[in-house]
Amino acid sequence: MSADARLEALRWRHEYSGKVRDLYLSDAEPGRALVVASDRVSAFDHVLDPGIPGKGALLTTLSLWWFGQLDVPNHLVEQTAGGLAALSSPLPPDVAERAMLVKRLDMFPIEAVVRGYLVGSGWAEYQESQSVCGIPLPAGLANGDRLPEPIYTPAYKAPMGEHDENITFERTVDLVGEADATAIRALSLAVFASASAIAEARGVILADTKFEFGRDPQTGEITLADEVLTSDSSRYWDAELYAAGGEHRLDSFDKQIVRDWLASHWDKTGTPPPLPPEIVERTAARYRELIERLTR
Structure with missing residues (x-):
């Protein structure tokens, strides 16, 4: 029986699917997801x-570990066992290891990106304009260099199916108001500094x-939500x-192995080819290694 069918039997209805996560709601759990x-x-x-294989459990394990390390409000209903102890009916074990019971928030339409190093799309933009997302940077930086701050x-x-768009801080003010835009920026930089250390x-x-943030409708607090500091949302390197x-200095603990293989075996038209077993296993190993390195 599929996870959807088993959750439906427990009166959880499927509400939404993203690229990686699925969201379920229940009339028996008002204000929760x-x-x-x-x-x-x-x-x-x-x-x-x-x-x-096992990626969902690994991502959830790492998010929960980070939520426990960070001194910032987050969306978990309870701060142990992914909040699942608050459920009246336990989830099947293979679903529980991938699940979090969270408060429903009024989400801000912003991805709060923080960069400590010049790499990826930031490096590509810097080569053209000596800036990243409109922020001027010193001359002479190289790919992978640590930023001054x-x-x-x-x-x-x-919206689903469309590309996220890099925006200026001023645009976030237009979207959410100056007070919330300023608070989200400050929270993002503070959490990044703490996590980096x-x-x-x-x-x-x-x-x-x-990071992604929402407002708790009960307390009004700006609250850290979704995943946090996982291999899917972050770029980590071996120091x-x-x-x-x-x-190999910029080899990352994420799906870069998948991107590299796909870039050399697919012209980005039509349906992507299936991933070879060795690419799948090497990627899973990098996810596992990061968790072992961080949580040991």
Whole structure:
């Protein structure tokens, strides 16, 4: 029986699917939602076949660990066991390991991106304009260089099926108002600084990440939501390899293996080819390694 069918038997109805997570609601749990991470993997705006076995459980495990490390309000109903202890009917074990019971929030239409290093799309933009998302940067920086200080580069969360759009801070003010825009920026930079210090103490560099926030309708607090500091939402590097330099210094603990393979085996037209078993396993191993490095 599928996860949907088993949850339906427990009176959870499927409400929404993103690229990775599924959202369920229940009339017996007003003001709450069940967020279940799948094993789906996406790249270049396509969900790929096959998924990464165990990925949903790994992402959930890492999010829950980070929620426990950070001194900021988050969306969990309870701060232990993913909030699931508050359920009157327990979930099937293979669903529970991928699930969080969360408060329903009024979500802000912003991805709060923080970059501590110049890499990825930021590096591409810097080469053209010596700036990232309109923020001027010093001359002479190279791919992968640490920025003088972390920068906040928000994006507009586009409707499903459309591309997110990098926006200026001024545009976030237009979207959510000056007070909330300023608070989200400050929270994002503060959480990034705290998480970076925790990661560095474990020999891992947090290069960049994205957060999502919503307002708790009961308390009015701006609240950290969705996933946090996972391999899907963040770029992590091995600090020792980075310091040594060389071609592997920017190897990340995420699905970059998938992106690289796909980029060399697909012209981005039509349906992406199936991922080979060795690519699937190597990617899963990187997800597992990051969790072991951070939580040991």
